[in-house]
Amino acid sequence: MTQPARTLDASGLACPMPIVRTRQAIEDLASGDILEVISTDRGSLTDIPSWADTLGHTLVDARQEGERFVYLIKKG
Amino acid sequence: MSASSEERTTIVAWSGDLDRVWPQLILATTAAAYGMTTTVFFTFWGLFTLKRPEVKVTGSDWKTKGLGVMNRQGLTKLNMAGLGPLLMKKVAAEHKVAPPSELIETAQELGVRLWPCSMTMDLMGLTPADLIDGVGEPVGAATALAEMQRSAINLFI
Numbered sequence: 001m002t003q004p005a006r007t008l009d010a011s012g013l014a015c016p017m018p019i020v021r022t023r024q025a026i027e028d029l030a031s032g033d034i035l036e037v038i039s040t041d042r043g044s045l046t047d048i049p050s051w052a053d054t055l056g057h058t059l060v061d062a063r064q065e066g067e068r069f070v071y072l073i074k075k076g
Numbered sequence: 077m078s079a080s081s082e083e084r085t086t087i088v089a090w091s092g093d094l095d096r097v098w099p100q101l102i103l104a105t106t107a108a109a110y111g112m113t114t115t116v117f118f119t120f121w122g123l124f125t126l127k128r129p130e131v132k133v134t135g136s137d138w139k140t141k142g143l144g145v146m147n148r149q150g151l152t153k154l155n156m157a158g159l160g161p162l163l164m165k166k167v168a169a170e171h172k173v174a175p176p177s178e179l180i181e182t183a184q185e186l187g188v189r190l191w192p193c194s195m196t197m198d199l200m201g202l203t204p205a206d207l208i209d210g211v212g213e214p215v216g217a218a219t220a221l222a223e224m225q226r227s228a229i230n231l232f233i
Contacts, residue, residue, distance in 0.1 A: 013174075014171075014172045014173050014174065015102060015106075015173075016102045016103075016105050016106040016109065017174055017182070019106055019109045020105050020106070020108075020109045020182055020186065022109070023108075023109040023110075023111075023186070024185070024186075051109065051110065054110060055110065055111060
């Protein structure tokens with residue numbers, strides 16, 4: 001089940017906002033829910049995996065679509 | 077309040093220059109996004125970040141005057157107190173970074189504790205009413221140090 005329960009479009013936001021908004025967006029989800037995050041910040045390539053890992057969430061998928069990085073994070 | 081030291085970050089914000097205010101607030105909000113109990117202790121020129129923009133430092137003794145003079149010298153380094161909010165937003169947009177005012181708001185949303193240094197307030201002749209809403213009670217160095225002792229990550233910026 002990789003259908004996102006919610007999509008966060010953090011396009012155009014610079015560090016630290018993608019992580020901050022991701023944190024706020026995932027709070028309302030239930031464990032096991034998928035959050036889709038879209039970012040144009042290159043720093044998110046390392047920040048999102050590190051953040052998810054530290055907090056016990058699972059990065060299900062990370063892909064690049066042109067200028068955008070799209071992540072699927074399963075809430076732990 | 078029962079977080080272990082691994083879950084605490086304390087930042088001593090000592091400078092009011094934009095090139096330091098940014099890392100102070102970016103690291104504070106990021107620590108909070110990691111779920112850490114995060115505290116920023118605003119001391120000396122760092123306290124200018126918490127001052128209401130319309131409040132002027134009007135202390136009359138030599139110490140306060142000294143701080144004011146040194147603050148003016150900071151203008152060339154994009155000092156917070158020297159730049160108007162509009163110019164600040166412009167500079168922030170050029171760097172594609174959120175302006176300090178937005179980062180402060182975000183920090184507050186995330187529960188970052190913003191502690192003004194009581195000694196610096198005395199030095200500048202500021203009262204809690206001169207500071208922006210939502211900041212903590214003024215604290216002394218001992219309170220800040222006690223929090224640093226409990227924190228795994230301590231930064232002086």
